[in-house]
Amino acid sequence: HFHGEAPGLLRPFDASMAERSIERLRMASRIRQAIEQNEFMLHFQPVVETATGRVEKLEALLRWPSSDGTCISPEDFIPLSEETGLIIDIGRWVFEEAARTHVALTRAGHGDLSIAVNVSAVQFQRTDVAAVVGDAIERFELRPGALAIELTESSLMANRRSATAAMRRLSAQGTHVSLDDFGTGFSSMAYLRDLPIDALKIDRVFVSDVYANERSASICRAIITLAHTLGMAVVAEGVENAAQLDWLAATGCDFVQGYQLARPMDFDRLLTFLRPGEAAGVAAH
Ligand code: C2E
Ligand code: MG
Ligand code: MG
Numbered sequence: 552h553f554h555g556e557a558p559g560l561l562r563p564f565d566a567s568m569a570e571r572s573i574e575r576l577r578m579a580s581r582i583r584q585a586i587e588q589n590e591f592m593l594h595f596q597p598v599v600e601t602a603t604g605r606v607e608k609l610e611a612l613l614r615w616p617s618s619d620g621t622c623i624s625p626e627d628f629i630p631l632s633e634e635t636g637l638i639i640d641i642g643r644w645v646f647e648e649a650a651r652t653h654v655a656l657t658r659a660g661h662g663d664l665s666i667a668v669n670v671s672a673v674q675f676q677r678t679d680v681a682a683v684v685g686d687a688i689e690r691f692e693l694r695p696g697a698l699a700i701e702l703t704e705s706s707l708m709a710n711r712r713s714a715t716a717a718m719r720r721l722s723a724q725g726t727h728v729s730l731d732d733f734g735t736g737f738s739s740m741a742y743l744r745d746l747p748i749d750a751l752k753i754d755r756v757f758v759s760d761v762y763a764n765e766r767s768a769s770i771c772r773a774i775i776t777l778a779h780t781l782g783m784a785v786v787a788e789g790v791e792n793a794a795q796l797d798w799l800a801a802t803g804c805d806f807v808q809g810y811q812l813a814r815p816m817d818f819d820r821l822l823t824f825l826r827p828g829e830a831a832g833v834a835a836h
């Protein structure tokens with residue numbers, strides 16, 4: 552079919568391209584409307600200290616409820632939000648909502664917990680994230696360190712000089728930075744050497760079969776050693792069962808996060824979860 556290609560054969564291809572771009576436009580305008588009409592929500596997932604079961608911090612996860620009672624996954628609207636620049640406004644809203652939540656957490660007696668916000672690469676490159684965090688801290692009168700951020704490796708790769716400057720500003724103002732999905736992106740050891748990174752989050756693809764697959768185990772062990780020798784903490788994400796948890800505890804992974812410990816939950820359920828005596832579960836291991 553490579554040879555006698557008639558121009559007419561291109562038509563179905565064009566049509567589907569057009570459909571796709573119309574669908575994208577429609578989706579972008581729905582996202583814009585969701586921002587304006589305040590349709591987004593945050594859920595919070597505890598990050599737990601492996602050795603004690605103590606909740607160390609909370610990760611804020613964006614939720615977009617749809618009319619049928621389910622949520623549209625961030626994985627389905629964040630890429631388009633990045634391409635259209637809408638992620639900048641979404642990101643501002645997420646920081647503001649995280650700050651508001653921290654005020655409520657503090658009132659409930661949990662002000663020691665920090666809230667980590669996911670920052671996409673586009674947002675990191677196009678906005679002064681340290682200033683956005685600083686503004687939120689000031690406006691909501693939070694303690695420094697009340698908000699933290701999670702970046703992926705790709706955030707640090709695009710523009711080395713501005714990424715370095717941004718990381719230094721974050722560090723200077725006491726905003727902790729974790730590297731998310733560690734091990735799956737394009738990384739450079741030079742970044743780990745030079746930048747003030749507080750923690751590495753081992754991607755769940757390595758965690759999923761860590762107790763059964765010697766190659767996954769080797770990678771997890773190496774990440775844990777790498778982090779510790781550089782003075783960073785390690786978090787394992789996507790911990791779904793006791794076998795994974797036992798392995799991570801025995802191997803010295805500082806923190807764990809996943810359905811085995813707690814699912815992401817709305818603020819009301821979070822407060823119930825945080826009531827003394829209900830956050831247990833890991834300490835036994
Ligand atoms: P992430 O930051 O790596 O977040 C972890 C994802 O794993 C979350 O998916 C969480 O719900 C899910 N998860 C937690 N525990 C488990 C587990 O035990 N097993 C499994 N299979 N999954 C688990 P979610 O909430 O759908 O978010 C997906 C991604 O979307 C996030 O990955 C993050 O990259 C992005 N995202 C979420 N919220 C935001 C946001 O506010 N801003 C930006 N820029 N990105 C966000
Ligand atoms: Mg994250
Ligand atoms: Mg992650």
Ligand code: MG
Nearest residue numbers: 731732754755
């Ligand atoms: Mg992820």
